[in-house]
Amino acid sequence: MAELLRVDKLVAGYGDAKVLALVEFSLEEGRSLALLGRNGAGKTTLLNSIVGVTTRHSGTIHFASRDISRLPAENRAALGIGWVPQERNIFRSLTVEENLTAIARRGPWDTARVYGMFPRLKERSRNLGNQLSGGEQQMLAVGRALMLNPKILLLDEPLEGLAPIIVDELLAALRNIVTGEGMSAIIVEQKARKVLPLTDEVIVLERGGIIYRDTSIALLASPETLEKHLSV
Incomplete structure (x- = not known):
């Protein structure tokens, strides 16, 4: 390799x-x-x-x-280089979907794939970032990094x-990304x-x-x- x-x-x-x-x-x-x-x-x-x-x-x-x-x-x-910092740094005043698409780059990772990995995000796609739990914000931070197709x-x-x-x-999601997808x-x-x-x-x-x-x-x-x- x-x-x-x-x-x-x-x-x-x-x-x-x-x-x-x-x-x-x-x-x-x-x-x-x-x-x-x-x-x-x-x-x-x-x-x-x-x-x-x-x-x-x-x-x-x-x-x-x-x-x-x-x-x-x-x-x-x-x-x-995709980055998920400790602070997560999501856009709290944007919806989940807007967070995902705001900085997206072309590639295999799109909103459908992110929602497939994190069904909670799909359920809350219209919620603002500041309306999510800490765990959901972390999922969103990971999903947003994936949307860069790093x-x-x-x-x-x-x-x-x-x-x-x-x-x-x-x-489970990280295992899929790292071992399943080989990222x-x-x-x-x-x-x-x-x-x-x-x-x-x-x-x-x-x-x-x-x-x-x-x-x-x-x-x-x-x-x-x-x-x-x-x-x-």
Whole structure:
């Protein structure tokens, strides 16, 4: 498989503050990565750096064989980087359907496919964003990212604060997207045992650097390593 994303010796943060220290990894097309670590380890900063909303001090980011290190965030999205931030960032004053179509790009993912994956959204297609529950807003955020028809999907703690039944629904959808559809993805999540079965590879960050990398299966099979790095 061809390489889709490569991060080389990345040092990045916010303003003068450096959060990431010489981070290096790559991801092939069709592969998925769990990005784990304790609070403050730099997980969100790494996603934000790929998206293009941090300060890059040194190092490079290549996506689809192109150096995107200096590209503005909107140009990176146009190249095929779909992002679901912690804040979800849906348009609260627009309906569900308007949220989905406002930034849609041509491709296999359309409103019918998103509604098929998230029937709750179809039922609430005329509801405003601010009329949805937290779980429905998260589904909408994922659906909106899919409507960009991205080459890679970046999800920042998609299960945070959700009721167990919604967590199960969202995990089923993500499993379909990642394993069924073969979409490349990087998933940041505190619930390691929930996300590892969905992904091919795993990276653990600590203090802005990578301290562990292996297959997701290998980490799941090693409770001692999980406890050591994540205290789970």
